[in-house]
Amino acid sequence: MKPLQLFDPASSTYTYVLFDEVNRDALIIDPVDDQLERDLKVLRDHVLKLVWTLETHTHADHITSAGLLAEHVGAKTAVPAGCGVPAAAVQLQDHDELRFGGEKILALHTPGHTTGSMSYVWRDHVFTGDTLLINGCGRTDFQSGSAADLYRSITEVLFALPGDTTVWPGHDYQGRSSSSIAREKAGNTRVSGKTLTEFVEIMNNLDLPMPKRLHEAVPANQLSGLAGETTPSAGQVxxxxxxxxxxxxxxxxxxxxxxxxxxxxxxxxxxxxxxxxxxxxxxxxxxxxxxxxxxxxxxxxxxxxxxxxxxxxxxxxxxxxxxxxxxxxxxxxxxxxxxxxxxxxxxxxxxxxxxxxxxxxxxxxxxxx
Ligand SMILES: N[C@@H](CCC(=O)N[C@@H](CS)C(=O)NCC(=O)O)C(=O)O
Ligand SMILES: [Fe+2]
Structure with missing residues (x-):
């Protein structure tokens, strides 16, 4: 059984829905606010009860719909403990598990893109957020990022998973959908065959423009996306x-x-x-x-x-x-x-x-x- 993979074109973000095929309890990873209606429809169409929303990290390029999903369908919000989202229902620690129906998902702390970043292992799938991308990895130049931490997270934590584990990234900017641990270990141009020093050098010279929504998205995501969703209006219906x-x-x-x-x-x-x-x-x-x-x-x-x-x-x-x-x-x-x-x-x-x-x-x- 595969996860449902959904895409937000504005931010090139992947959102994933996993569920128990028998009792229909579901979990969503990295939902995007602009896609709320689509995601509610996916839940309806598959007759799913969303029990968890899960973030891989505090995003800098889009706003989560976790808070809205909690309000609409009663899901509980779970976030990595190091992500600065105090109002989330569950603060995940390394190796914590979340259950949905008879299924479970394992949280692995994989810092580097951000200090709090986590990856999640479900069956033979891993949701890597922006820790490991397809033939790439998350940048480390903001949100307390650390290239050295990222190197360790990728090479010691993710590459320790079985080679046939399917890698589902948090983004892809070139239309690719998934990869595998074996493929990334062998051919990820930023990491494969690179020493820590070489990797840090590569990461320090990426010279990427800042995400356009950085200053808006990070504080909004620290409130699970619920800041400013309504506008007060003066006396008029x-x-x-x-x-x-x-x-x-x-x-x-x-x-x-x-x-x-x-x-x-x-x-x-x-x-x-x-x-x-x-x-x-x-x-x-x-x-x-x-x-x-x-x-x-x-x-x-x-x-x-x-x-x-x-x-x-x-x-x-x-x-x-x-x-x-x-x-x-x-x-x-x-x-x-x-x-x-x-x-x-x-x-x-x-x-x-x-x-x-x-x-x-x-x-x-x-x-x-
Ligand atoms: N251009 C995008 C930003 C893209 C970006 O910086 N993405 C982050 C993930 S939040 C990243 O780590 N990218 C790695 C890369 O592009 O190699 C925007 O304005 O939103
Ligand atoms: Fe990110």
Missing amino acids: RPAEGYAGDVPPQLAFEWWKAGDAVLVDVRTDAEREWVGFIPGAIPLAWKQWPGMAMNLAFEEGLKAAVPEGKKVVLLCRSGVRSVAAAKCATTLGLSAYNILEGFEGDPDSDAHRGRKGGWRFNGLPWRQG
């Missing part, structure tokens, strides 16, 4: 495809206070308990997996909660799941709005401008206990 529109938190709050709208919180019980809840909001978790036709509990709850003639305003953590929920509510005939910025928005801008977690307003208790 934007019409939206498939639902009534996006409302800024202040307006949603006004509608709710005035009794014009029902406020539905689509976060899970665990999230509300952990982060905080809104007294009086109706809790109705939005959970939808690929392949699941609908979310019946959500639909039934919504019908019961929203009287005729009232709007419904939907809130999640950051304003992503609430869009899907608003579309679903619209199919039930409701006038449904997505609340921009979710629970992180600020419904009481005068009192709390600039404060995070704005749904702590006007002296109302907002956190349980």
Whole structure:
């Protein structure tokens, strides 16, 4: 069985989907934000439940969709411990394993392109990120890169794998898809037959232009790609495809206070308990997996909660799941709005401008206990 290999032409990035053929639990390696819709479709088409998103390193040339995939389909995010992504659910150490269904994948710390970089071994496949590319390797001139570390990672860690292991790189800039450990050992022009000193010399003289999105991508990836995904807007409802529109938190709050709208919180019980809840909001978790036709509990709850003639305003953590929920509510005939910025928005801008977690307003208790 082979992994599914997907390509992002803008950054020449390969994304991989692996899954357990029996129970359909899946894992995605290095997903790209611009390809979110494609990847969700791949999951739906193959009837997969995404349980993990996995990064090979903190990318400098594109932004991950890991955070978005966590929000859309409930995947857990895993990153190499040395990559500076503190909010990821799992910080992988060398030789850690992740399980999906009956399958497992092994993390190998392969520093050099970045200090945190890891490669992942699954069956007789290795996903090398930018540690080992086809007839090449990742550059080492930024993000605490080290040519000497990279040499050791390639020659001592990756080249120690069986020769027939298929190598799946993080990028290819010339349309090649995969290689093998034996082929790279024999013919990788940067590494094969080179001493450490020769390799360092080659790497120090590559003279490559900096990735165009370096300064934007690295900080965004350290937040799993969730920074700035929503834009606050001042008091105006934007019409939206498939639902009534996006409302800024202040307006949603006004509608709710005035009794014009029902406020539905689509976060899970665990999230509300952990982060905080809104007294009086109706809790109705939005959970939808690929392949699941609908979310019946959500639909039934919504019908019961929203009287005729009232709007419904939907809130999640950051304003992503609430869009899907608003579309679903619209199919039930409701006038449904997505609340921009979710629970992180600020419904009481005068009192709390600039404060995070704005749904702590006007002296109302907002956190349980
Ligand atoms: N031109 C590309 C950057 C390409 C690049 O620097 N890629 C990195 C991986 S993030 C690399 O290590 N490339 C190795 C090479 O091109 O030999 C961009 O602007 O995004
Ligand atoms: Fe990279």
